[in-house]
Amino acid sequence: MQPMNNEELTRRALALVAGRRQRAVTLAQQRTEAALQQVPALAGWEQRQAAAGLAAARLAASGAPEEQVRQALARARQLEAQREALLRDAGFDPAGLQPAYTCGRCRDTGYVNGRLCSCVRALVQEMRQRAVNESxxxxxxxxxxxxxxxxxxxxxxxxxxxxxxxxxxxxxxxxxxxxxxxxxxxxxxxxxxxxxxxxxxxxxxxxxxxxxxxxxxxxxxxxxxxxxxxxxxxxxxxxxxxxxxxxxxxxxxxxxxxxxxxxxxxxxxxxxxxxxxxxxxxxxxxxxxxxxxxxxxxxxxxxxxxxxxxxxxxxxxxxxxxxx
Ligand SMILES: [Zn+2]
Known part of the structure; x- marks a missing residue:
């Protein structure tokens, strides 16, 4: 066995996690592109959704009447529901267009609030175990x-x-x-x-x-x-x-x-x-x-x-x- 220190193992674990993130993001992007090609109406949809969400948040923050805020929120939710319906009709799973991260805590970045995520520590432990096993x-x-x-x-x-x-x-x-x-x-x-x-x-x-x-x-x-x-x-x-x-x-x-x-x-x-x-x-x-x-x-x-x-x-x- 080639003994490795913590630093080295952590570096390798972070590289593995980064690879997972890249794969999850790439796959989601590919599916999104495929969906766009098949359903051209989806172009710009996410921006519209985001704008609607932002508008609702602005209204709430500016102390607008409750009814107005409620309507703005409903508008955002409606856009979301319409998008999902369009996707389903074309045979796409809406969830599949979001990156499926292996670790939900750190979204495969390896860090939560600036500290190493438990998934990285688990990988380090696994690598140590493997090193001992090989020896x-x-x-x-x-x-x-x-x-x-x-x-x-x-x-x-x-x-x-x-x-x-x-x-x-x-x-x-x-x-x-x-x-x-x-x-x-x-x-x-x-x-x-x-x-x-x-x-x-x-x-x-x-x-x-x-x-x-x-x-x-x-x-x-x-x-x-x-x-x-x-x-x-x-x-x-x-x-x-x-x-x-x-x-x-x-x-x-x-x-x-x-x-x-x-x-x-x-x-x-x-x-x-x-x-x-x-x-x-x-x-x-x-x-x-x-x-x-x-x-x-x-x-x-x-x-x-x-x-x-x-x-x-x-x-x-x-x-x-x-x-x-
Ligand atoms: Zn994690």
């Missing part, structure tokens, strides 16, 4: 499709629990985390060997939190940080902003990115910014121990990162190799 097998990654039976019912040494029992706890925790999500939620560090369902549960959370209307960004660490590295000297680059601004950031497969000093400093800055803004982040990683993390990153990064997270340990056997 992972989200259709498969719901809580419902997570199968605990794939985890062995055998005890895990040192844990005092079976793998399945541990994973049931993890599953429960993630489900509650998503069900009761607010920006007060803690960050999570989902760790364990490959193929134990970390990405599945992270995406299941992402999907549910998105449905609640939050701005969720999902990125794989590998793609995200190669974009960050590419954008090093590119003022147009938005990947860091997108990751820093998301209300919930899912940084998948931490540890697979190519580390350079620049990437390392960006990771610290990302973790630190999100901790300071109190925005939750979900990391998934195959790196399980502090020592391994510190070997890869610096102690400064690791303590900042883990200090803000609840750690959830995934155990079992590679479930991707089962039941295929």
């Amino acid at each position: 992972g097998p989200l259709a498969l990654s719901s809580f419902d499709s997570f199968d605990l039976n794939k985890y062995p019912d055998t005890s895990v040494p040192g844990l005092g629990l079976t793998a399945r029992a541990q994973m049931e706890r993890v599953y429960r925790y993630c489900k509650d985390y998503a069900d009761q999500f607010t920006l007060e939620n803690p960050s999570l560090y989902l760790c364990g060997y490959a193929g134990l369902g970390k990405t599945h549960l992270a995406l299941a959370i992402a999907r549910q939190v998105l449905e609640k209307g939050y701005n969720v960004v999902y990125v794989s660490a590998q793609n995200a940080f190669s974009a960050v590295e590419r954008e090093h000297f590119d003022p147009e680059g938005r990947t860091m902003d997108t990751m820093q601004d998301a209300q919930l950031l899912i940084l998948d497969d931490l540890g697979t990115e190519y580390i350079t000093p620049y990437v390392s400093s960006c990771l610290y800055s990302l973790v630190n910014t999100r901790v300071c803004r109190r925005l939750p982040t979900i990391y998934t990683s195959n790196i399980v121990t502090d020592a391994d993390l510190q070997r890869r990153y610096t102690e400064k990064i690791v303590s900042r990162l883990l200090g803000s997270c609840e750690m959830l340990f995934f155990v079992g056997e590679d479930i991707r190799l089962q039941g295929k």
Whole structure:
């Protein structure tokens, strides 16, 4: 996925809305022209109607006798009724000559009283959802499709629990985390060997939190940080902003990115910014121990990162190799 920031998404949504407006207006114009050709008597009709309406309004404003105002209004309504009758006789639906806007609130302008219309915000949300969908097998990654039976019912040494029992706890925790999500939620560090369902549960959370209307960004660490590295000297680059601004950031497969000093400093800055803004982040990683993390990153990064997270340990056997 190419992460996009709010500004970019809003720009695209406004372009979509403008396209809708143009289509609605063009279609109405085409029908109006067709109607005029077929019913020449309609030429200048709208101006006459408008003039009649204006005359009635003037009379009312100038304090003319009520009877005069009433007659003027009736004249305007009569013109309207005659126009509709002419159109119907010629086989036109009068309503079809008005632009049929997708959004009645903003008439497909994207703004109501100078503020973004709810239809634009809905489109932005839809585009985010699509971006997340494209980045992972989200259709498969719901809580419902997570199968605990794939985890062995055998005890895990040192844990005092079976793998399945541990994973049931993890599953429960993630489900509650998503069900009761607010920006007060803690960050999570989902760790364990490959193929134990970390990405599945992270995406299941992402999907549910998105449905609640939050701005969720999902990125794989590998793609995200190669974009960050590419954008090093590119003022147009938005990947860091997108990751820093998301209300919930899912940084998948931490540890697979190519580390350079620049990437390392960006990771610290990302973790630190999100901790300071109190925005939750979900990391998934195959790196399980502090020592391994510190070997890869610096102690400064690791303590900042883990200090803000609840750690959830995934155990079992590679479930991707089962039941295929
Ligand atoms: Zn609207």
